[in-house]
Amino acid sequence: MPGFELFGDEERKEVNDVLETGILMRYGFDGPRKGVWKAKELEKEITETFGCTYAQLTSSGTAALTTAMAALGIGAGDEVIMPSFTFVASFEAVLSVGAIPVLVDIDETLTLSPDAVRSAITAKTKCIMPVHMCGSMADLDALKQICAEHKLILLEDACQSIGGTYKGKSLGTIGDAGTFSFDFVKTITCAEGGVVMTNSKEIYVKSDGYTDHGHDHLGVDRGADLHPFIGYNYRISELHAAVGLAQIRKLGTFLSLQKKHNKALRAYLEQIPEISFRVVPEGGDDSCSFLSWFLPTEEITKAVVAEMKAQGVLAGNFYWFVNNWHYISKWDHLKHATTLNALSETQKTALLKLKETSFPASDAIMSRCISTAIGLLWTDEQIKEKGEKMTAVIRKVLQEQAQHA
Numbered sequence: 001m002p003g004f005e006l007f008g009d010e011e012r013k014e015v016n017d018v019l020e021t022g023i024l025m026r027y028g029f030d031g032p033r034k035g036v037w038k039a040k041e042l043e044k045e046i047t048e049t050f051g052c053t054y055a056q057l058t059s060s061g062t063a064a065l066t067t068a069m070a071a072l073g074i075g076a077g078d079e080v081i082m083p084s085f086t087f088v089a090s091f092e093a094v095l096s097v098g099a100i101p102v103l104v105d106i107d108e109t110l111t112l113s114p115d116a117v118r119s120a121i122t123a124k125t126k127c128i129m130p131v132h133m134c135g136s137m138a139d140l141d142a143l144k145q146i147c148a149e150h151k152l153i154l155l156e157d158a159c160q161s162i163g164g165t166y167k168g169k170s171l172g173t174i175g176d177a178g179t180f181s182f183d184f185v186k187t188i189t190c191a192e193g194g195v196v197m198t199n200s201k202e203i204y205v206k207s208d209g210y211t212d213h214g215h216d217h218l219g220v221d222r223g224a225d226l227h228p229f230i231g232y233n234y235r236i237s238e239l240h241a242a243v244g245l246a247q248i249r250k251l252g253t254f255l256s257l258q259k260k261h262n263k264a265l266r267a268y269l270e271q272i273p274e275i276s277f278r279v280v281p282e283g284g285d286d287s288c289s290f291l292s293w294f295l296p297t298e299e300i301t302k303a304v305v306a307e308m309k310a311q312g313v314l315a316g317n318f319y320w321f322v323n324n325w326h327y328i329s330k331w332d333h334l335k336h337a338t339t340l341n342a343l344s345e346t347q348k349t350a351l352l353k354l355k356e357t358s359f360p361a362s363d364a365i366m367s368r369c370i371s372t373a374i375g376l377l378w379t380d381e382q383i384k385e386k387g388e389k390m391t392a393v394i395r396k397v398l399q400e401q402a403q404h405a
């Protein structure tokens, strides 16, 4: 799954280019940097690799989401419809621009349910933000249709699905804007970093200024830049961009290993008729960073997790429903609106309401779902061992449950 597994000489070489000049910042210092522009180069590679017109690097995926929202004009009081299964960064970014995260159910794609989205639309809805979790995607045609009907913005949080495609287009390039994260455990890593991708020049120019204190980057030097609006500092450094540059050139390798290993492990789980798999929308191509699978009931899933733990085969298997920080059930700080500084009253009221909101449709899916992270370095022998051990555990639990019944 993560690019850090194949960190090597290529990354060291790119970083060394930057260390040679000592110009660690992405803007300015045109003379001393001796033609080394790693961030610019990475932005160009991103547009070419993923097929978008513009790319703006940021200091993190969270910063990329915040930047995209600001550039799309999402702000105070606007409602952003997002899934109940995601990483906390998605709602953090919504809150950071003054908007309101409206959490709704997922379906067996493990992403936004288009029906749940429809029911959540109000006069204040401004944006639909699908999160393409664990390498695969939401039903983007259905969501685009809803956006067109209600004149809403489509912002893709594609932070976890670098390399996945939908109807031939890269995830993250299909909505009005999309983001990737390049944090340490993502498919491509910069250590920390992110990107806003868009085909709109206006959204790009706004993203560019927003991430650098509102600089228009049109002056002869930084001091001569104008500031058409207020921005912040969400810049990536040249050192981080250098790592990403080496990584993006290996993306083809990452993806082919992921696909190969995913398929091989899946073949083991497919031998068990009680197991079903995450639904990939028609026309979608999963990046295969995870293999997500379902057991028939919550009880069986919990027993399988416990048995995998007992037998030492749980590592790399995520039971998001209770064990991790990716599902609404674990977000007490959000449900209690626990912030350091005051939220707006509208934001606070909306968050406190989450305490009384239940997500039975999502619970019914997440309580039966286990995601297995796919390693890039797995050998055939290791996949065989993993597959045999996992299926042995599952068969044992299914047998025990059948005897109890």
Ligand SMILES: *Cc1c(COP(=O)(O)O)cnc(C)c1O
Residues within 6 Å of the ligand: 060, 061, 062, 063, 086, 087, 089, 090, 131, 157, 159, 160, 181, 182, 183, 193, 194
């Ligand atoms: C990783 C991630 C982000 C952004 O994370 P950063 O660590 O800030 O780069 C956003 N959304 C999702 C779904 C993620 O997995």
